[in-house]
Amino acid sequence: MEKIVYDTLKETLYYEKLPNGLAVYLLPKKGFNKYYATFTTKYGSIDSTFIPIGQNEYITVPDGIAHFLEHKVFESEEGDAFNKFTEYAANANAYTGFNRTSYLFSCTSYFEENLNLLLDFVQDPYFTEQNVEKEKNIIAQEISMYDDNPDWQLYFQTIQNMYFENGVNVDIAGTKESIYKITKDMLYDCYNTFYHPANMLLFVVGDLDVDKTMELIRTNQAKKTFPQFKGVERKYIFESKDVKEKETIIKMDVMTPKVAVGIKNHESKLQGEELMKYEIALEIIFNYLFSKSSPHYQYMLDNELINNTFGYEVTMEYSYGFAMVSSDTNKPDEFKKYIIDVLLKARDLKIPEADFTRIKNKLLGSALRALNSPEAIANNFARYQFNDMNLFESIMAFEKLTLAELEKVLPFFDEKAITTNIILPK
């Protein structure tokens, strides 16, 4: 077991790679009542074309299968894993993203039982034709729920505007048509390929006895056998900065129009330190351009282009990435023009030293605040590791970033990469 100390953050992390390939990280937090664990596979909605383990040919599975799988993994021959977590007084949950699926629990008692349970239920799939059929209506209702949610539609349509082929252009839950094509055999193909321990990461946080916890995990894993892991063969689709649609308009039953301007990333192969610097630089630039402390924000407020729903975010992952700026607005065209103008001018951006320092301090402060929350750490940790980065190092990297490094990312701001999605009242 390796011990990694982050002095300035006052955190100590423990790491071990188990013989079956599972990466285990433990983060002791003194004085916390809550234990929180996430068991995450590097597998999400974009991974629909791959060679199933033990086979030779690529297959393409229906959209939404990773999310469908997440619903079904909770079932075992003896019943629903939720019931067992309930007996051990834990809250269990799971979520599926574009490139990760995570299973988690939080508890304040029966920690060891719950940890064993988490490992056991995820590693013991039980799909039957009947239980797969039953889930389809539930997921169809989940999709309907999102259909009625304009913010969700705004976000996903904007991503769909950017991408031609990358699987990020399909809703994580799939469609009402695609999910009805899913069969139990497809679920097993996906499961066996992507839920191999060597493709997964376990993160545990709480007031832990580190040695005891690691021993429990080792023992649990040693009891199970897995086929040899030769890496996952999956098709990543890398795209140019061109967007599929420059602009879309959706009509929904809303009072206020909503606009999102997206900008697609072309540097989609970055990993590790390069990615870390790249995303921090963009994070700083977007804060400089659009945070409440910026003249742009003040201008848009004063001119009634935005309201309190205004927001922006930067998402950078392997094979896809984008930034998005959005708001509810009664002046959709003006808002769109203003944002695009700011984004295009950012190509020649010069950030004054004083602003640069202030924004770095702010981001450092928010990152430190997030370390208060065991959930936030546990939910994000795997994301960094799967991109060959580290969450704690990333926080410290904020302070080290220089203005010169910031300039290197400016080609991100390119007219070709920009798209707009507008939701208008019917």
Place this chain on the structure above:
Amino acid sequence: MERIEKSIAGLNVTLIKTTKFKTVDFLLNFRNRLNPENVTKRALLPQVLKAATVSYPSKMEISRKLESLYGASLGSAVNKQGLLHIISFRMSIINDAYLMEDVNLLEESFKFFHEIIFEPKLENSSFLPKVVNEEKRLLKDQFLAIYDDKIRYSYHKLIDNMCEDELYRLKPIGRMEDLDNLDPKNLYEEYQKMLKEDNVDFLIIGDFDETKVFSLIEKYFIFNKRESIKEIVDRETKDVREVKRVVEVKDVSQAKLNIGFRTNITGIDDDYYPLLVLNGLLGVYPHSLLFRNVREKESLCYYISSTIDKGKGIMVIFAGIDKADYQKAYELSVKQLEMIKNGEFTEQDLDNTKKAYINDILQISDNPVDYLLAEYSGYLYDEPFDVDKQIKKVNAVTKESIMNVAKKIQEDTVFLLTNEEVK
């Protein structure tokens, strides 16, 4: 964790000392009687105060100041709790110990927080018209946004229909139709009234030197003595003769079902803990009856939950369903409550629900903001936040007490939002 309480003239201070967190968090609450005449003004006040102060006369400058305080965060909220309307200001700063430079964030932040509350930018002894107009526009958008979120909208419509002539119908953000009559002058008067008459509570959690904190409070947060407001729960109710059914047709892809009940049990009543556990049994957890029987067994929905209001005693079941399943989903949902009434649940269900609540209670002290909110709520309901006592009360709930409580619950109104008329 160590708790220190002290009254300084018109201010009640609660300090919670702990080394668990990397931040120091403040919560400053102003509470007064919920009143249709001034609720909208009060909702606008924190927004106006956060928009311009003497030294930081715009949102941009306020944000810059916050950023320079290592990303300190400043927030506000308006809530209602029974008969009370509560205006909250929150600030969170990084503990000095985590910063490399030698700074005194604590004092700087107190000074800044003071300025937000006490030194708004004024013109002719009232707020700036530009600020007030802007905040009126933003609040109006907040009213309109409710419609865009159909889950929230349908919930509000249930309450509108169920509590048509009751105080409870008021939203914490007030009434959109009041906005036209708000101006810098009458808002400023409301602000003066808030400073003079509201009951004010200051709660702080983190690692600090309490002598230092008390001296900062005495320096920056001076409130004169005032009358204390004792009443909290809202007993206004009506006798339900017949269940009211309302269907509204809108362009939705999923029908939203909301069922409102009157329990007439509030946070200060003996039956509160049985009601709390009943609600858990019914619709809070994956093992709850609604989730198990309506979602898992019958595949009728993705989300289905129940919730109770501590200050009023209203309970609501809400779910997203296919409109064709309306009758079935409705009957099955109501049946789950019937089952509780008849004692058709196992000791294990009960035990699991208690364990789940206890788990929730224990987690509160792991989050600084949750902890402050629990402290404040405990204070309002005259039951100081005490984890052990709460656990005891949850454990003391019996099957019989739950069945008795269930018998008192009356179904009041059903509201369905759907895309075409249903029978």
